[in-house]
Amino acid sequence: VRSLTETVAIATESFAMSAAPAASVPSPQLSLSSPGLEARQEEDHVSPAATPALSLSAISIQELVAMSPELDTYCITKRVKEVLTDNNLGQRLFGETVLGLTQGSVSDLLARPKPWQKLSLKGREPFVRMQLWLNDPHSVDRLRNMKRMEKKASLKRRSTVIPDGESPVPPPTSPAPAAVSPAPTGLAKKARVVLAPEEKEALKRAYEEEPYPSQQTIEMLAAQLGLRTSTVINWFHNYRSRIRREHFIEEMQQKSPGLEGSCTPRMANDGAVDDAGLSPDRPRSTEEQRLNVEADQCQVLQFESYSLPPASIKQEMVEEEASGICFRNEGQEGLPLQTLHTQVIEVGSGSGSGSEGAYLDEGVKGSSPKPEAEGGKGPLVSPFPSASPSCLPISGETPPLPPPLVPGASTHSPLPPGAGPGTRGSSPLAQGSDGALAMGWKEGSVRKALRDEVKAANLNSIINRLEKAASRDDSPDWEF
DNA sequence: TTTCAGTCAATAAT
DNA sequence: ATTATTGACTGAAA
Numbered sequence: 001v002r003s004l005t006e007t008v009a010i011a012t013e014s015f016a017m018s019a020a021p022a023a024s025v026p027s028p029q030l031s032l033s034s035p036g037l038e039a040r041q042e043e044d045h046v047s048p049a050a051t052p053a054l055s056l057s058a059i060s061i062q063e064l065v066a067m068s069p070e071l072d073t074y075c076i077t078k079r080v081k082e083v084l085t086d087n088n089l090g091q092r093l094f095g096e097t098v099l100g101l102t103q104g105s106v107s108d109l110l111a112r113p114k115p116w117q118k119l120s121l122k123g124r125e126p127f128v129r130m131q132l133w134l135n136d137p138h139s140v141d142r143l144r145n146m147k148r149m150e151k152k153a154s155l156k157r158r159s160t161v162i163p164d165g166e167s168p169v170p171p172p173t174s175p176a177p178a179a180v181s182p183a184p185t186g187l188a189k190k191a192r193v194v195l196a197p198e199e200k201e202a203l204k205r206a207y208e209e210e211p212y213p214s215q216q217t218i219e220m221l222a223a224q225l226g227l228r229t230s231t232v233i234n235w236f237h238n239y240r241s242r243i244r245r246e247h248f249i250e251e252m253q254q255k256s257p258g259l260e261g262s263c264t265p266r267m268a269n270d271g272a273v274d275d276a277g278l279s280p281d282r283p284r285s286t287e288e289q290r291l292n293v294e295a296d297q298c299q300v301l302q303f304e305s306y307s308l309p310p311a312s313i314k315q316e317m318v319e320e321e322a323s324g325i326c327f328r329n330e331g332q333e334g335l336p337l338q339t340l341h342t343q344v345i346e347v348g349s350g351s352g353s354g355s356e357g358a359y360l361d362e363g364v365k366g367s368s369p370k371p372e373a374e375g376g377k378g379p380l381v382s383p384f385p386s387a388s389p390s391c392l393p394i395s396g397e398t399p400p401l402p403p404p405l406v407p408g409a410s411t412h413s414p415l416p417p418g419a420g421p422g423t424r425g426s427s428p429l430a431q432g433s434d435g436a437l438a439m440g441w442k443e444g445s446v447r448k449a450l451r452d453e454v455k456a457a458n459l460n461s462i463i464n465r466l467e468k469a470a471s472r473d474d475s476p477d478w479e480f
Numbered sequence: 481t482t483t484c485a486g487t488c489a490a491t492a493a494t
Numbered sequence: 495a496t497t498a499t500t501g502a503c504t505g506a507a508a
């Protein structure tokens with residue numbers, strides 16, 4: 001029986017990154033985090049019988065984060081940007097569905113990633129998710145599907161009232177309820193403060209002299225500039241931290257080998273499949289690259305759907321043929337529930353056509369978080385209780401998982417800060433991202449079997465892709 | 481309390 | 495439409 005430890009090891013490996021797991025045993029600590037949940041589910045379970053589908057559903061990303069070897073945040077963001085642009089995927093969708101972050105945050109993260117060592121456990125999470133996403137061969141397809149569904153949904157929404165030709169009256173839009181503009185609640189939203197360039201200049205000057213101004217200085221500045229003191233305080237906090245960050249990136253670039261390839265997981269290996277000159281429409285090289293990676297590194301499982309919670313996925317996409325995706329929307333307002341799930345799928349069966357059917361994943365999503373808060377007040381948030389395991393197949397996941405997103409609830413990991421990575425003492429070699437994949441973990445027979453399976457799966461997947469490429473409908477999705 | 485890290489979310493800029 | 499910027503907020507350290 002697979003031990004938790006082993007499972008973890010495998011999972012970690014699938015990360016495919018740098019890493020050297022150092023000799024020490026990596027897992028001791030994990031267990032402490034969520035006591036009951038996971039642990040048990042080892043395999044016993046049910047039917048999945050025959051296939052060696054592993055389920056490491058039990059591992060939460062927080063644990064993954066804690067155990068993760070050092071990742072090259074710069075390379076990760078670089079690759080993510082490539083994949084997104086190559087496939088015409090926006091950061092909004094990516095952020096909301098993969099990372100559980102808003103567009104602005106994603107933009108910032110991709111543009112100015114902090115070095116791994118400077119990140120807190122919480123801050124590493126998005127990078128781990130990105131790495132996972134990059135490793136997952138179906139990630140792009142999934143996102144594409146979602147994009148399609150969203151589009152369809154919005155289209156439907158638009159036309160929904162128009163059909164019979166009647167009711168040219170626009171009112172229908174936006175339900176009567178909410179409506180009305182400024183009056184409700186009486187409180188206009190506080191206007192966003194926008195500092196004038198000169199004000200910023202003044203603040204910067206003040207910063208040069210005193211990066212940490214005293215209460216007194218702050219008040220003086222505020223008075224002088226006609227700003228609220230809290231604005232001045234916030235400005236200093238933000239400025240300091242942003243300056244600091246710039247620093248990091250400088251440092252980081254300085255050390256980087258500079259060459260491109262360093263971030264690209266190109267493997268020289270097997271010529272097998274490889275791109276036989278097929279590049280039907282568009283440079284989808286990154287995709288191929290991904291393929292290579294997977295093939296070689298044997299990332300067996302995919303952690304799948306980290307579904308996000310965040311906010312926003314419109315409930316519109318709920319129905320639809322989400323191949324395998326199951327969203328649940330709990331209804332109104334604000335309930336964010338979410339869940340993150342890592343689940344594994346079995347690889348063996350082929351991924352049939354395109355994305356359909358092949359993998360089963362699921363996700364549960366919360367909905368509508370943002371829709372204003374009207375009603376009552378602000379505090380929102382819900383203790384979102386229930387989990388809503390609705391569609392989840394197997395995995396016993398963890399309901400108790402803290403929702404990564406949303407107000408108040410941030411997840412914390414039980415692990416002590418220092419703990420996590422403890423094992424890997426210091427520099428993991430590698431990092432080259434070139435798939436070095438240090439395998440330090442022992443390779444058991446189970447793994448071997450898996451590997452074979454993966455190979456087969458990869459073949460299928462590749463075939464699939466080729467077929468797809470040949471008949472790609474990919475239309476630039478545009479307009480009518 | 482104050483600072484820091486992460487994010488959000490409005491709005492600027494492309 | 496998307497992506498970038500940035501003041502403000504939240505929770506955790508110090």
